[in-house]
Amino acid sequence: MKYCNVCQVKVENNIRRCPLCEKELQELDGVYKQDYPNIRSSKLFRTIVKLVFLVSLVAVGASFVLDYLNPTQVLWSVIVLAGIIYLWINFWIALKLKKNWGLTVLIQIISISLFCMVIDWTVNDWARWSINYVVPGLIIAGSVFITVITIVKPMNFRDYIIYLLEIAILGLLSLLLVWLHLSTVRWTLITAAFYSVGTFLGMFLFADRKTKHELKKRFHF
Numbered sequence: 001m002k003y004c005n006v007c008q009v010k011v012e013n014n015i016r017r018c019p020l021c022e023k024e025l026q027e028l029d030g031v032y033k034q035d036y037p038n039i040r041s042s043k044l045f046r047t048i049v050k051l052v053f054l055v056s057l058v059a060v061g062a063s064f065v066l067d068y069l070n071p072t073q074v075l076w077s078v079i080v081l082a083g084i085i086y087l088w089i090n091f092w093i094a095l096k097l098k099k100n101w102g103l104t105v106l107i108q109i110i111s112i113s114l115f116c117m118v119i120d121w122t123v124n125d126w127a128r129w130s131i132n133y134v135v136p137g138l139i140i141a142g143s144v145f146i147t148v149i150t151i152v153k154p155m156n157f158r159d160y161i162i163y164l165l166e167i168a169i170l171g172l173l174s175l176l177l178v179w180l181h182l183s184t185v186r187w188t189l190i191t192a193a194f195y196s197v198g199t200f201l202g203m204f205l206f207a208d209r210k211t212k213h214e215l216k217k218r219f220h221f
Contacts, residue, residue: 001028002015002025002026002027002028003025003026003028004018004020004021004023004025004026005023005026006018006021006023007020007021007023010028011025056084056087056088059080059084060077060080060081060084063076063077063080063081064077073125074122074123075122076122078118078122079118079119079122079123082114082115082118082119083115085111086111086112086115089107089111090108090111093107093108100162101145101146101149101153102146102149102159102162102163102166103162103166105142105145105146105166106142106166106169106170108142109138109139109142109170112134112138113130113134113135113138116130116134116135117130117131117135128182128183128184131177131182131183131189132183132184132185132188132189133185133188135173135174135177135189135192136174136188136189136191136192137188137192139170139171139173139174139192139195139196140191140192140195140196142166142170143167143170143192143195143196143199146163146166146167146199147199147202147203149163150163150203160203160207163203164200164203164204167196167199167200167203168196168197168200170192170196171192171193171196171197171200174189174190174192174193174196175189175193177189178190178193
């Protein structure tokens with residue numbers, strides 16, 4: 001007999017993955033398992049989260065006060081606020097997304113891009129180095145990472161669709177920035193867009209027959 005730690009159900013069939021969530025099943029033969037779940041106390045964890053949140057608020061408030069008392073051309077309070085928001089986004093990713101690498105990469109690209117744009121706007125008076133170089137570089141790096149994960153990691157159909165959509169979103173993001181004339185060096189964004197689109201097409205062309213059949217059935221083409 002086998003057991004799924006995610007769904008907490010026992011499976012008697014001779015299969016490797018859970019029929020509900022498709023996670024790896026645990027073999028129970030010869031392994032002792034207690035009849036009640038092991039519940040860990042989260043009181044300490046919640047206390048630490050509240051303490052860190054309080055420190056974050058104090059840091060943001062102190063930075064705004066210092067900017068008000070010592071006005072300069074650089075709004076350091078905005079950078080501190082953006083940095084703390086980015087750290088909390090990473091904390092949420094670590095708790096909620098766990099091993100969802102595709103969605104994690106997409107959120108990281110967006111959050112790091114916005115953080116760099118804030119620094120570009122406050123420190124360099126909008127020199128646009130963030131849009132010209134950082135954003136397309138992150139898009140290409142994210143596309144490469146998703147491609148590697150797609151090749152290395154065994155996936156079900158749902159994961160494959162998510163990765164395909166993320167690749168398409170990265171390409172559309174590049175084209176949108178070019179179309180809005182937000183960049184002064186367009187070849188970097190155009191390169192990122194072509195790479196994302198090429199990766200998307202490559203992932204679709206080299207997919208197995210079952211995945212292509214499911215794609216055609218769901219999208220009606």
